[in-house]
Amino acid sequence: MKPDLRVYALRLRNSWKFTLLVTALATLCAALCQKYDLLNMGDAERASYDQGLTFFAQGHPRSQDVVIVGIDDKTLQGIRDNERYVRNYGVYPYSRNLWARVFEHLVDEGARAIVFDGVMDERGTDESNDLALAQVLEARGIPLTLGFSINAGQPALPPVQPVNRLPRQPTPPPAPAPDLRSASASDEDFVEAVPAEGATGEDFVEMEAPAALTPEEVARALAFPIQHPGMSLPSLEQRSSDKGTRLMRHPVPPLPGLVRTTPGFGLVLLEEDEDGRLRRTRFAYSDGSNTYATLSVAAVADILGAERVELAPGRLKIGPRELPINPDGSAELDFGGAWKDRFEALSVYAVLEDWARQEEHRTKGTPYVPVIPEGTFRNKVVLVGGLSVGTGDVKATPFQSEAPGLVKHAVMLEALLSGGFITEAPFWASLLLTFFVALLSVTLITLARSPLLEIAWPLLLYFGFFLVSGVFLEHGQVHVLSAMPTYAGEFASLSAVAFNHMFANRERERLREAFNRFLDKTLVDQLVEQQKLPSLEGETREITAFFSDIRGFSSFSERFKDDPKALVALLNRYLTRVSSVLMAHGACLDKYIGDAVVCLFGAPLDMKDHAVRACHAALAVRTEVDALRAELKKEGLPDVYTRIGLNSADMFVGNFGSEHLLDYTAIGDGMNLASRLEGANKAYDTVIMIGPRTYELARGHIEARELDRVRVAGKAEAVTVYELLARAGELSAAKRATVERYHQALALYREARFEESSRQLREALAADPEDGPSRTLLARCERYALNPPALPFDGVVSLEK
Known part of the structure; x- marks a missing residue:
């Protein structure tokens, strides 16, 4: 057996009880969340x-069974703009x-059936129009399924x-004139036809109002024979807002004339999720007295x-x-x-125009130019309802946040006639899958103990089940629960990660105990976290060294010669403030x-930046020291004006000393230059001076x-040195102007044009009298103007220490 396999075998032997326990708990918790909708499981x-x-489950072919005829924006606008239509x-x-x-026109064009997504239970202002519809349904035998609503009252x-x-x-339409499909007419030739006599004429108003309906007559028209052995139908009860009482909703009778002449009725009910x-x-509901089919099922x-x-079931x-379907009778x-890709949709206005043109052709013999292509409705189920937002029938689907409500009926009609529904996988199968996912998750993470896997596995769980559920939806029309296995996998993964970290923490503590007597605790913590301990050999790497010192510390300490404890207290206060800022920026205190x-x-920690x-740490130290200086001044204590030097270079870093006493530090010319730059601040009256490599690496920031x-x-x-002023974009306009004048003066100085350089510097000092570099360079220019240096002049200044 390979060594790595032996390691995995040992890990499995040591953790199998933990693995089974976490798997069982994760599966149980996920199942409870699924059953009681905890932790937003339902939303997930x-x-x-x-x-x-x-x-995955899109791209179905365009329906060959269902056509939508809708009240769209074109219908609302077209009828509103047509005076004759408005009058009629x-x-x-x-x-x-x-x-x-x-x-009538849809039937004449060969529609197999008409499904109306709406209700007609309110009498119109002109009852003759209601009677006209009832007479057409009766006279022509329109194969219509009409919706009806329910109400608790x-x-x-x-x-x-x-x-x-x-x-x-249905009764066949009148025989068309010979030139019914003449192509010689144009849209401009159309004038709305006068309705013909008989079933489509204005003499509907001569009909007598139908007799009142009896409750039994309404019940026989609306109730539907539903056989449901072994299962109960969903109730039409709803919870009221008043103390949570439940009220039964009952059908609202359609108009009497329609009850007697419409062949089919179906329940129109909102079936939205939470x-x-x-x-x-x-597919069917009950109000305790009768059973009712939904609109699409009845049709x-x-x-x-x-x-x-x-x-x-x-x-x-x-x-x-x-x-x-699902065992509970749902699907x-x-x-x-998207619904526009699945179903052909036409405007009610287009159907009305097509009917009017045919009427005009039949009654007046005018040429007929079709608005709708011939055969559009032949042998099709035509679903009629609202498409425009103005009709108030807008719903959300998984594909669209705003879709016409009739899309639900269109999808149902298509499924019932030639397609199918999506069904849920058995719960036991989802539960078994949940257990397997939890077991796999905790086993992988516990055995591998890989930080990459700890991060990647939870993401793979999500996308993996997204793919699995998508494949089942696409190829099997089966909805496999994905949130429950994913929740269980995430819970098991987190538990395994916690177990790994507890194990790793024990290992870290052992390392700390072994190295605390050799290294500073802070350094040990840093090295343990990066899983790399210091060695006596050391290494060469590019780093940035930081040196800071208090100006005039000798005079500073002289004031405390009779009270050394006070000096120690002040130094501790200063060093604590400065060190805290440096550590916050990732410094390793040397x-x-x-x-x-x-x-x-x-x-010892790798930092690309x-x-x-x-x-940034040096600037923060400057700010912190300024605040401390103000505090000390109020307390009557000495000033702690601090100068800082920074330099970046390849330096040799490591533990220097013996096996008994280690000092992690850096050595090399780069360290020496950082120290010299700190001292050079005095000559230029600056606070922070940085070397050329530091400027090159940080100039954008x-x-x-x-x-x-x-x-x-x-x-x-010779090296070029820089004064660090501020973070990028935080330099004041006045200081920026001073810096620009200084750079101009510096360029003139290097060309040995000392008088011109002096003038620039005087202008700079007139605007900014406290600018130390300008004073320093001005003094040098004035000296060289009186005693010119030897040529060739390179402008380099030698630092003695």
């Missing part, structure tokens, strides 16, 4: 389902003689033995000639069609994409040399001024 499941549906039909909601024209209907009243064959989206449906039963609908049967809607602070950026961190080119003691090569 719906969101996951929607994502799987929209990514009014404005939305239109008088019912309009639907007589539309329904409506009286209950008496129990009846329901019978499905199948529609008769988040307001349409995802699933039921398909008539289309297929079914005398009843049969519901059983997991099965729906309508005539010759048998479809799988998810297979939208298959040492204190009296009042001096030495620290490193970029070692070590120069930027060092510069800081505001700095080129000060001079200097030659340090013991080195022949």
Whole structure:
């Protein structure tokens, strides 16, 4: 056996009890969250389902069975702008003689059936129009399924033995004139026709109002024969806002004339999920007295000639069609994409125009130019309802946040006639999958103990189940629960990560105990976290060194010669403030040399931005020291004016000393230059001076001024030094102007044009009298103007220490 496999075997032996316990707890917790909708499990499941549906279960072919005819914006505007239409039909909601024209024309064009997504239970202002619709339905045998609503305040209907009243064959339309499809006419030739006599004429007003309906008559028309052995139908109860009482809702009777002439009625009911989206449906409901089919089910039963609908756990049967559904009698809607991609949609206005042109052709013999292509409605189920936002029937689906409410009926009709529904996988299968995912999660993370896997696995869980659920939706029309396994996997993963970290913490403590007597605790913590301990050999790497010192510390300490404890207290106060700022920026404290602070950026911890961190830390130290100086001044204590030097270079870093006493530090010319730059601040009356490499690495993040080119003691090569002023973008306009004048003067100085340089510097000092570099360079220029230097002049200044 390979060594790594032996390690995994040992880990598994040591953690198998923990693995099984976490798996069982994760599965139980996820199942409880699913059952009682805890931790927003319902929202998570719906969101996951929607994502799987929209990514994988779309692109279904365009429906060959269903056509939508809708009240769209074109209809609302077109009828409103047509005076004749307004006179005949009014404005939305239109008088019912309009639907007589539309329904009759759809049947004449070969529609297999008409499904109206709406209710007609309120009498119109002109009852003759209601009677006109009823007469057309009766005279022509329109195969219409009309919606009806329910209301909690409506009286209950008496129990009846329901019978499905199948529609008769429609009466054929009048014979068309020979030139019915003449192409010679144009849209401009159309003048709205006068309605013909008979079923479509104005003599509807001569009909007598129908007799009042009896409750039994309404019940027989609306109730539907539903066989449901082994399962109960969902109730039409709803919870009222008053103390949570439940009220039964009962059907609202349609107009009497329509009850007697309309062959089919179906329940129109909102079936939204808790988040307001349409995802699933039921097929039949009960109010305790009778059973009622939903609109689409009633329509398909008539289309297929079914005398009843049969519901059983997991099965729906309508005539010759048998479809799988959920065991509770529900099913998810297979939208298959955006509704405009799935269904052909035409305007009610277009149908009305087509009817009017045919009427004019039939009565006046004018040429007929079709508005709708021939055969559009032939053998199709035509769904009629609202498409415009103005109709108030707008719902949300997994594919669209705003879609017409009739889309639900269109999807149902398509599924019942030639497609199918999405069904949920058995709960036991989802529970078994949840257990497996939890077991796999805790096992992988516990055995591998990989930080990368700890981060990546929870993400893989989400996307993995997104793919799994999507594949089942696309190829099997099966909804596999994905939130429950994902929750269990996440819980198991977090538990395994916590276990790994507890194990790692024990290992860290052992390391601390082993190295605390050799290294500073802060350094040990840093090295343990990066899992890399210091070695005596050391290494060369680029870092930034920080040196700071208090100006005139000798005179400073002289004041405390009779009270050394006070000096120690003040120094401790100073060093604590400065060190805290440095550590907050990621510095590694190297040492204190009296009042001096030495620290490193970029070692022992790798930092790609070590120069930027060092510069920002130096600026923060300057701010902190200024605040401390103000406090000490109020207390009558000495000033702690601090100068800082920064330099970046390749330095040799590591533990220097013996195995008994280690000092982690850096050595090299770079450290020496950082120390010299701190001292060089005195010559230029500056606070923070940085070396050329530090400026190069951090220039995009800081505001700095080129000060001079200097030659340090013991080195022949000159280096350019800079004054660090502020973070990028934080330099005041006045100071920026001073810096620009200084740079101009510096350029003139290097060209040995000392008089011109002096003039620039005097202007700078006139605006900013406290600018130390300008004073320093001005004094040098004035001296050289009186005693010119030897040529060639390089402008380099030698630093003696």
